[in-house]
Amino acid sequence: MQNRPRRPQISASGESNNANVTTAVGMEETVGHRRARRTSLFTQTVMWVTGLICTAFLLGTLAQAWSNSNLVQQLQQEQQQLQQEQQHSTQLKNLEQYYKDPAEVESEARQQLGYIRPGEHPVIIVSPAQNNQQSGQKQQSRGEEAGFWQEWWNSFFA
Numbered sequence: 001m002q003n004r005p006r007r008p009q010i011s012a013s014g015e016s017n018n019a020n021v022t023t024a025v026g027m028e029e030t031v032g033h034r035r036a037r038r039t040s041l042f043t044q045t046v047m048w049v050t051g052l053i054c055t056a057f058l059l060g061t062l063a064q065a066w067s068n069s070n071l072v073q074q075l076q077q078e079q080q081q082l083q084q085e086q087q088h089s090t091q092l093k094n095l096e097q098y099y100k101d102p103a104e105v106e107s108e109a110r111q112q113l114g115y116i117r118p119g120e121h122p123v124i125i126v127s128p129a130q131n132n133q134q135s136g137q138k139q140q141s142r143g144e145e146a147g148f149w150q151e152w153w154n155s156f157f158a
Contacts, residue, residue, distance in 0.1 A: 109115040
């Protein structure tokens with residue numbers, strides 16, 4: 001404890017005693033009151049520091065949970081994409097097996113590309129409507145190639 005000089009206390013009877021009494025100047029603090037106030041300040045400081053640490057842990061936990069949520073979503077997207085790629089790979093393997101048969105290759109070449117074997121004669125069936133359209137297209141393409149004056153020449157002198 002500190003040995004601090006105390007102000008003399010004036011009682012109502014005019015005598016000075018050791019009890020703390022309110023005077024006209026102010027109120028004297030006792031050693032116990034000062035100790036209680038220091039303890040209270042220490043307690044408040046500890047509470048604030050504890051609160052800040054708990055808040056930091058809470059924010060860190062929330063950030064980790066948010067990050068985990070994003071990773072789970074990304075993992076699901078990647079798994080879905082992997083499944084699609086595996087399906088595509090399976091389809092390509094099936095097509096590979098399909099086209100390993102020479103008869104299938106020949107059939108596709110005949111149907112889509114119009115290939116024929118040596119010695120075969122292709123037969124193309126054209127309907128009359130398609131024939132008129134094709135000849136009209138040939139005349140238009142010749143007229144476009146010849147130019148404007150050539151069309152006049154052909155229409156008057158041909």
